Amino acid sequence: MRILIAPDKFKGSLTAAEAASAIAQGALRVYPDAVVTQFPIADGGEGTLEAAVSAGYEERLNAVVGPILAPVGAAWALLDPRTDSGTEPVVAVIETAQASGLEHMEASPANALRAHSYGCGQLIAAALDAGATEIVLGLGGSAMTDGGSGALRALGLIPLDAAGTIVPLGGGSLDQVSRLDMSGLDPRLERTTFRIAVDVQNPLYGPDGAAHVFGPQKGADQEGVEQLDAGLRNWASVLREATGRDVNVAGAGAAGGFPASFLALSNAQLEGGFALVAGLTDLSGRLDTADLVITGEGSLDSQSLAGKAPIALADAASDRGIPVLVVAGRILVSMEELAEHGVQAAAQLLDVARGPEDAMGNAGTYLTRVTMQLLEGA
Numbered sequence: 001m002r003i004l005i006a007p008d009k010f011k012g013s014l015t016a017a018e019a020a021s022a023i024a025q026g027a028l029r030v031y032p033d034a035v036v037t038q039f040p041i042a043d044g045g046e047g048t049l050e051a052a053v054s055a056g057y058e059e060r061l062n063a064v065v066g067p068i069l070a071p072v073g074a075a076w077a078l079l080d081p082r083t084d085s086g087t088e089p090v091v092a093v094i095e096t097a098q099a100s101g102l103e104h105m106e107a108s109p110a111n112a113l114r115a116h117s118y119g120c121g122q123l124i125a126a127a128l129d130a131g132a133t134e135i136v137l138g139l140g141g142s143a144m145t146d147g148g149s150g151a152l153r154a155l156g157l158i159p160l161d162a163a164g165t166i167v168p169l170g171g172g173s174l175d176q177v178s179r180l181d182m183s184g185l186d187p188r189l190e191r192t193t194f195r196i197a198v199d200v201q202n203p204l205y206g207p208d209g210a211a212h213v214f215g216p217q218k219g220a221d222q223e224g225v226e227q228l229d230a231g232l233r234n235w236a237s238v239l240r241e242a243t244g245r246d247v248n249v250a251g252a253g254a255a256g257g258f259p260a261s262f263l264a265l266s267n268a269q270l271e272g273g274f275a276l277v278a279g280l281t282d283l284s285g286r287l288d289t290a291d292l293v294i295t296g297e298g299s300l301d302s303q304s305l306a307g308k309a310p311i312a313l314a315d316a317a318s319d320r321g322i323p324v325l326v327v328a329g330r331i332l333v334s335m336e337e338l339a340e341h342g343v344q345a346a347a348q349l350l351d352v353a354r355g356p357e358d359a360m361g362n363a364g365t366y367l368t369r370v371t372m373q374l375l376e377g378a
Helices: 016-030 048-054 096-100 109-114 118-129 149-153 171-176 210-218 222-243 259-265 273-281 283-287 309-319 335-339 356-361 363-377
Strands: 002-005 035-038 058-065 071-079 091-095 134-138 158-160 179-181 193-198 267-272 292-300 324-331 343-348
Touching: 002 016, 016 035, 016 048, 016 292, 016 363, 048 058, 048 071, 048 091, 048 134, 048 273, 058 118, 071 096, 071 118, 091 096, 091 118, 096 118, 096 134, 109 171, 109 210, 109 222, 118 134, 118 149, 134 273, 149 158, 149 259, 171 222, 179 222, 193 259, 193 273, 210 222, 222 259, 259 267, 267 273, 273 283, 273 309, 283 309, 292 309, 309 324, 324 356, 324 363, 335 343, 343 363, 356 363
Parallel strands: 002 035, 002 292, 091 134, 134 193, 193 267, 292 324, 324 343
Antiparallel strands: 058 071, 071 091, 158 179
16 A cells, blocks of 8 residues: 655644644554655645755754844755756745744734845745755745845845935835835846745735734734734835836735746746645655555644645545545644545544644654554554
8 A cells, every 4th residue: 555644734833744643553553564745735825835845855953144134043954956968947945033033032012013024035045045046935934024024134125215215114104115226136036937836815015914814913903904004005006117017916915925036026926825836745656656645734624624735635535536535733624525525534643632822742652543543544
């Protein structure tokens, strides 16, 4: 039997790779002769970098400016398949959370206005220096609501106010921007393809935009939300005047509006997160050799059914006639709903743990156990 073990992360407990290892232990105890492949998956947010590295990308580390100026170490990944002909693209994978993640700052009203994406731009510059011709940007877990302005400032863009003074970093200052000095913008941006993974459809600004929907998670109070939204609205106007491009489109509100600047000033396209990561890591090839798929994530809920990685994987596997089993920290949807996506059986850690805290604290042990139980009953 060939078993493909492809979970997403168990947020707060296990990375996707750690979850895959725990599931593999359970699978091999039941089927010791099975050929088990561990293959972490992601839907374009946090975990995208891990999935790329697990698929063979080279992990790199750079010191960059964090979301409120304190330095942080940020990882990214590179796949350089160039031959003598030089025709293959050199692909870099960058997660906004690595350089500009909420984990790098305390969520507060003041920080929500100060936070920026400058460090993400530094990672993009590092990728360009390494020869990248295609850059995949994974969004999620971001601290900033700056419309990607900080990232482009690290790449040479200078936002100016009406008096010609450089505007400070951070989303709280975007309402002061009057025009852009693009004379120093890195020319490599025009020659590079940016593929931006998004799993939300929020526009840049407005009631459903980045500030109103995601700002409070980053510490913004109501006054701050309004200031950030006004800033994003003004930023979109300045970008439109400079480039002729409308950036208030579905998906541009992801990661504090990060895609907006790249949609205006580079060769960028928005793509569904799971499909993008699946293509990067050749998930299709893995499925072609699998007899059984085991997937899962920390919380399997209604959002999962909307196309998050484990359910998208289950759909792809069931289309090939491959049986799918699901393990999760908790399952908040019915077995009937899961069956519609080809899932034959499912189990949650809460079935064996003493409670939520125990399940999170000992997730690896319980994940191995429920995997064994699931396979023994399958």
